[in-house]
Amino acid sequence: MLRIGVDLGGTKTESILLSPEGAELFRTRIPTRKTEGYAKILSDTSELIRKTAAHAGASLNDCTIGIGIPGIVGPDGLIMNANTTCLIGNPFQADLGRALNHPVAMENDANCFTMAECKLGAARGFDFVFGVILGTGCGGGIAINGKVRRGMHGIAGEWGHVSVDPAGDLCYSGIVGCVESRISGSGVENRFEKQTGAGLKFAEIIRRADSGDSVCKEHFEFFLEEFGRCMALVVNTMDPDAIVIGGGLSKIDALYSEGVARIKKYAFTKDLRTPVLKNQLGDSAGVFGAAWIGEARNAAPRGRPVLRFPGG
Numbered sequence: 001m002l003r004i005g006v007d008l009g010g011t012k013t014e015s016i017l018l019s020p021e022g023a024e025l026f027r028t029r030i031p032t033r034k035t036e037g038y039a040k041i042l043s044d045t046s047e048l049i050r051k052t053a054a055h056a057g058a059s060l061n062d063c064t065i066g067i068g069i070p071g072i073v074g075p076d077g078l079i080m081n082a083n084t085t086c087l088i089g090n091p092f093q094a095d096l097g098r099a100l101n102h103p104v105a106m107e108n109d110a111n112c113f114t115m116a117e118c119k120l121g122a123a124r125g126f127d128f129v130f131g132v133i134l135g136t137g138c139g140g141g142i143a144i145n146g147k148v149r150r151g152m153h154g155i156a157g158e159w160g161h162v163s164v165d166p167a168g169d170l171c172y173s174g175i176v177g178c179v180e181s182r183i184s185g186s187g188v189e190n191r192f193e194k195q196t197g198a199g200l201k202f203a204e205i206i207r208r209a210d211s212g213d214s215v216c217k218e219h220f221e222f223f224l225e226e227f228g229r230c231m232a233l234v235v236n237t238m239d240p241d242a243i244v245i246g247g248g249l250s251k252i253d254a255l256y257s258e259g260v261a262r263i264k265k266y267a268f269t270k271d272l273r274t275p276v277l278k279n280q281l282g283d284s285a286g287v288f289g290a291a292w293i294g295e296a297r298n299a300a301p302r303g304r305p306v307l308r309f310p311g312g
């Protein structure tokens with residue numbers, strides 16, 4: 001079987017086609033038009049999957065399909081906790097399966113990322129891994145012995161929505177002052193805009209901080225401090241064998257030096273040895289993880305039933 005993996009991100013949706021041996025045959029990406037609503041996301045995603053299969057001259061029946069989403073498929077099949085909020089409350093897995101006339105496996109994107117880094121990336125060889133996606137939002141996933149740990153509610157690892165600031169803003173999650181509002185890209189940008197009135201991208205805030213801009217420096221400093229405090233929460237709670245960081249902000253080198261020093265400052269041990277690893281698969285972790293989940297789900301369904309449709 002060929003494998004199609006789709007990573008539905010906050011700003012872009014990427015798809016990959018893998019050969020039966022796991023070689024990359026085709027990859028493409030489109031913008032995620034989340035402001036245009038659920039129906040658009042649904043049609044864009046199904047069109048992307050058809051295009052990906054067609055590239056290899058393959059029928060969808062020759063492929064497994066796995067999707068990583070920025071949310072959770074709830075026990076009732078409805079999407080919960082998605083920062084692409086138009087997905088929330090919709091039966092995305094079932095609707096996509098119907099649109100494609102093919103079963104679709106769906107998994108939280110941070111779980112896809114963590115699994116991919118455990119299998120092929122920076123976290124190979126570690127038994128108990130906490131994966132973090134720091135990007136537009138802030139997600140997390142847990143892998144134990146090469147398998148995703150989903151938890152009773154499907155929220156295992158979702159430390160991005162722990163309230164750490166009672167005076168903070170109300171998050172789309174319904175929780176006030178989430179970790180995400182402190183250390184995600186959008187969180188940093190919102191805080192900066194609130195205090196300065198200027199709408200700067202995080203990358204620009206860092207660039208200006210490097211050039212000596214004192215306001216940007218203060219915001220970057222705040223980010224590093226909060227990163228340490230919020231990651232210490234993970235270390236104290238789970239004490240994983242390794243932490244692997246993905247998402248757009250994982251490219252910030254200071255996370256692995258100054259950031260780790262801040263984790264040490266807040267962790268309940270003065271001898272912190274947890275490796276804090278930069279991902280090795282880059283933006284590809286999401287699609288690779290999704291492609292493997294598709295295969296695994298079709299080969300051996302777990303938990304939720306795989307939705308099958310006539311001809312699928």
Ligand SMILES: [Zn+2]
Binds near residue numbers: 160171172174178
């Ligand atoms: Zn939240």
